[in-house]
Amino acid sequence: MGEPRFLSPLLESRRVWHGRAQPAPADGIxxxxxxxxxxxxxxxxxxxxLSEILLxxxxxxxxxxxxxxxxxxxxxxRPVLVVAPPYLPGVAGWSARGVDMRHVLVVGAVGSEILWxxxxxxxxxxxxxxxxxxxxxxxxxxxxxxxxxxTGRTPAFLFRDRRHAAQxxxxxxxxxxxxxxxxQWRVRKCRxxxxxxxxxxxxxxxx
Amino acid sequence: MLWACxxxxxxxxxxxxxxxxxxxxxxxxxLIDGPLQARHxxxxxxxxxxxxxxxxxxxxxxxxLLARFDAVAHDVALTIRQHDLLAAWAYRYSAEVLRLSGDAxxxxxxxxxxxxxxxxxxxxxxxxxxxxxxxxxRLALAPTPLAARALADAADGAALTEPGQLRAQLxxxxxxxxxxxxDLHEAFARMGxxxxxxxxxxxxxxxxxxxxxxxxxxxxxxxxxxxxxxPRYVPPDRFDTRIAFNFDVENLAALAFPLRRLTGDLATFxxxxxxxxxxxxxxxxxxxxxxxxxxxxxxxxEREAGALFESARSRLERIVLARPVEWLRLRADELPxxxxxxxxxxxxxxxxxxxxxxxxxxxxxxxGDDAVYRLEATPDPRxxxxxxxxxxxxxxxxxxxxxxxxxxxxxxxxxRTHGLRVLAGPERIESGWWDGGDLRRDYYVLETAEGxxxxxxxxxxxxxxxxxxxxxxxxxx
Numbered sequence: 001m002g003e004p005r006f007l008s009p010l011l012e013s014r015r016v017w018h019g020r021a022q023p024a025p026a027d028g029i030x031x032x033x034x035x036x037x038x039x040x041x042x043x044x045x046x047x048x049x050l051s052e053i054l055l056x057x058x059x060x061x062x063x064x065x066x067x068x069x070x071x072x073x074x075x076x077x078r079p080v081l082v083v084a085p086p087y088l089p090g091v092a093g094w095s096a097r098g099v100d101m102r103h104v105l106v107v108g109a110v111g112s113e114i115l116w117x118x119x120x121x122x123x124x125x126x127x128x129x130x131x132x133x134x135x136x137x138x139x140x141x142x143x144x145x146x147x148x149x150x151t152g153r154t155p156a157f158l159f160r161d162r163r164h165a166a167q168x169x170x171x172x173x174x175x176x177x178x179x180x181x182x183x184q185w186r187v188r189k190c191r192x193x194x195x196x197x198x199x200x201x202x203x204x205x206x207x
Numbered sequence: 208m209l210w211a212c213x214x215x216x217x218x219x220x221x222x223x224x225x226x227x228x229x230x231x232x233x234x235x236x237x238l239i240d241g242p243l244q245a246r247h248x249x250x251x252x253x254x255x256x257x258x259x260x261x262x263x264x265x266x267x268x269x270x271x272l273l274a275r276f277d278a279v280a281h282d283v284a285l286t287i288r289q290h291d292l293l294a295a296w297a298y299r300y301s302a303e304v305l306r307l308s309g310d311a312x313x314x315x316x317x318x319x320x321x322x323x324x325x326x327x328x329x330x331x332x333x334x335x336x337x338x339x340x341x342x343x344x345r346l347a348l349a350p351t352p353l354a355a356r357a358l359a360d361a362a363d364g365a366a367l368t369e370p371g372q373l374r375a376q377l378x379x380x381x382x383x384x385x386x387x388x389x390d391l392h393e394a395f396a397r398m399g400x401x402x403x404x405x406x407x408x409x410x411x412x413x414x415x416x417x418x419x420x421x422x423x424x425x426x427x428x429x430x431x432x433x434x435x436x437x438p439r440y441v442p443p444d445r446f447d448t449r450i451a452f453n454f455d456v457e458n459l460a461a462l463a464f465p466l467r468r469l470t471g472d473l474a475t476f477x478x479x480x481x482x483x484x485x486x487x488x489x490x491x492x493x494x495x496x497x498x499x500x501x502x503x504x505x506x507x508x509e510r511e512a513g514a515l516f517e518s519a520r521s522r523l524e525r526i527v528l529a530r531p532v533e534w535l536r537l538r539a540d541e542l543p544x545x546x547x548x549x550x551x552x553x554x555x556x557x558x559x560x561x562x563x564x565x566x567x568x569x570x571x572x573x574x575g576d577d578a579v580y581r582l583e584a585t586p587d588p589r590x591x592x593x594x595x596x597x598x599x600x601x602x603x604x605x606x607x608x609x610x611x612x613x614x615x616x617x618x619x620x621x622x623r624t625h626g627l628r629v630l631a632g633p634e635r636i637e638s639g640w641w642d643g644g645d646l647r648r649d650y651y652v653l654e655t656a657e658g659x660x661x662x663x664x665x666x667x668x669x670x671x672x673x674x675x676x677x678x679x680x681x682x683x684x
Contacts, residue, residue: 057657058659064684086614087615090681092584092611093611093612095584124560177658
C-alpha cells in the first residue's frame with residue numbers, strides 16, 4: 001500500500017472510475033406522486049426518454065400513475081398522443097384527474113402501425129407526451145422508440161404486460177406493478193441511478 | 208416598365224421529358240407533327256439530335272438516321288396546358304403576365320424587383336425555378352415584351368434597361384428574331400431587308416399599303432409606341448393536370464416520380480395564386496375501365512410541395528393496383544386561402560421536428576381518416592352517451608364528483624371473475640326514456656382479486672350476490 005498522497009494524482013489523471021461523482025440533474029417531469037418522485041433519480045419521469053410500465057392486467061391503476069403528469073404535459077400547442085389504447089379513454093375520469101381532453105389525441109392503430117405512429121409522434125416534437133400500448137415489441141423496436149424520444153425531446157410511456165419484465169429493454173425507466181403481497185410499484189431500472197430497493201405504494205385517493 | 212421574356216424553345220418536348228426520371232436505357236424521344244402521310248420531326252432529344260435528326264426532317268429520314276426511337280405525336284392541348292401552368296408560375300413573380308404566341312411568357316419585373324431584388328439575382332431565381340421544373344429556356348430583359356422576346360432569341364441573358372437605347376439596340380438584330388406576323392421576314396429577306404434597323408427606316412405609309420396595319424402595330428409594340436393591348440393573364444380557379452404515359456405502369460413505385468411532378472406543379476400553381484389546397488383528387492386511368500379515384504383530404508389548407516407529395520403518396524400506397532395505369536391526373540377544385548403557420552424566432556425545436564398539423568396528416572394518411580380523434584363529454588348522464596368523438600373545437604368537460612372510470616368499454620361485457628369486493632356504490636343511473644335508449648342501472652366500484660378496479664353495474668334494485676350477473680363497463684386504471 002502506498003501513501004495516501006499517491007491517490008490524488010491517480011484521481012486527477014482520470015484513469016480511475018469514480019462511481020457516480022455527481023447526482024443526476026433533477027430535470028425530470030414531476031409525476032404528481034411524491035413517493036414516486038423520491039424514488040427516481042431525476043426527481044420525476046425522464047423528460048426525453050422512454051418509460052416502460054409493466055402491468056399484470058389492464059385497469060390496475062396504470063393511468064392513475066401517469067395522469068397527474070399528463071395534466072401538465074397536455075397543452076393546446078403540444079397535445080398528448082394516446083396510441084392504440086386497450087379501451088376508450090373515459091372523458092369524465094380523465095378530466096377529474098386534471099387532464100384537458102381537448103388536448104388529448106387518440107390514435108387508433110393495430111400491429112406494427114402502433115410502433116410506427118408512436119415513433120412519428122415522438123420524432124415530430126409536436127406532442128407533449130406519447131402513450132402507447134404496443135403489445136409485442138422487440139428490443140430493436142424499443143430502441144427505435146428510445147432514439148425517437150431522444151431526438152424529439154418528448155417523454156414516451158409504454159404500457160406492457162408484466163411478462164416482458166425479463167426481456168432486456170433500452171428504456172430509461174422500467175417500473176412494474178406487483179400485486180403480492182399488496183399492490184405496490186417497483187422500479188426495475190432507472191437511468192442515472194441505482195433502482196431503489198424498496199417498492200412503494202401510491203395512495204389510491206379518489207377512485 | 209421592364210419586361211422579362213422567357214422563351215421556351217423546347218416546351219413540347221420538355222413537357223414530355225420531365226415526366227419520367229432521366230433514364231440512360233430509355234430509347235431516344237422524337238416529337239413528330241403533321242398529317243399522317245407527311246409526318247415530320249418537330250423536336251428531338253439530345254441523343255436523337257446527336258444522331259443527326261433535326262426539326263423539319265420527314266419522319267422517313269429520321270428512321271433512316273436512327274434505328275430505334277420513340278416517336279410521339281405532338282399533343283397541342285397538352286403543350287397549351289403546360290404553357291398556362293408556366294404562366295401561373297410566373298404569376299408569383301409579377302402581377303402582369305402575358306402569354307406570347309410561340310411558347311414564350313413575358314412578365315413585368317420593374318415593380319417586382321422591390322420584392323425579389325435586383326435583376327441579376329431575380330434572373331437567377333427565375334432560371335433556378337425553370338431548371339428545377341425541367342424546362343430549357345432563354346431569358347432577356349427589355350422595356351417592352353416583344354423587344355425582350357426578340358432579345359432573348361438573339362442573345363440569352365441580355366438585359367436592356369434604358370428605353371432610350373431600345374431603337375438603336377433593336378436595329379442591330381436580324382429580322383427573323385422580330386417574329387413578324389405571317390412570317391413576313393422571308394418576304395423582306397427577298398427584298399434585301401435583313402436587319403430590323405433597315406425595316407424601321409422604311410416609310411410607314413408604304414409598309415401599310417403593302418403589308419397591312421398588323422405589321423405596323425407589331426413594330427409599334429416592339430418599340431413600345433402604343434399601350435400593350437393584350438389581355439393580362441389571370442390564374443384559373445382550379446387546377447387540373449394529367450400525365451399520360453407512353454407505356455403501361457404496373458407498379459405504384461413507378462408513379463412516384465410523375466406524382467412528385469404533379470404535386471410540385473400544384474404547389475407552384477398555389478404559390479402563384481397565394482392559395483392553398485385542402486382536398487384534391489388523384490385519378491389513375493386504366494385502359495377501357497373507369498379510372499381509380501383517390502381522394503386526398505387535408506386537415507387544413509397546405510401548399511408546400513413536400514407535404515402535398517407525402518400525403519398523396521401515402522394514400523396512394525394504400526390502394527391495390529388491379530390493372531396497369533395509362534395516365535395519372537391531379538385535380539383540385541377548391542382552393543381556399545392559405546395562412547402559413549407562425550413560428551417563434553427563438554423556437555428551439557430539434558431537427559426532424561414537424562408541425563402538429565403535419566403530424567396529424569401523416570398519421571391520418573397511413574392509418575385512415577378516422578384513426579386520429581379527440582373525445583369530448585356530452586351532457587347525457589348515460590355512460591354510453593356521455594362522451595363522443597369531438598367534431599370541431601370541443602368544450603372542456605366539467606369534472607364530476609362522482610367516480611368515473613378512466614377506461615371505458617365501448618360495450619358493457621359480463622364480468623366473470625371470482626373474489627369481487629364492493630368498494631363503492633350503488634349509484635343509480637336511470638334515464639333515456641325519450642329516445643328508446645332507456646336504462647335503469649345501479650353502478651358499483653368493484654375490486655378484483657388481481658387488484659383491478661372495475662366499474663360494473665347490475666339491473667336497478669337487484670342486490671348483487673357473489674355470483675350475480677355483473678356487467679363490466681369500465682376500469683379505474
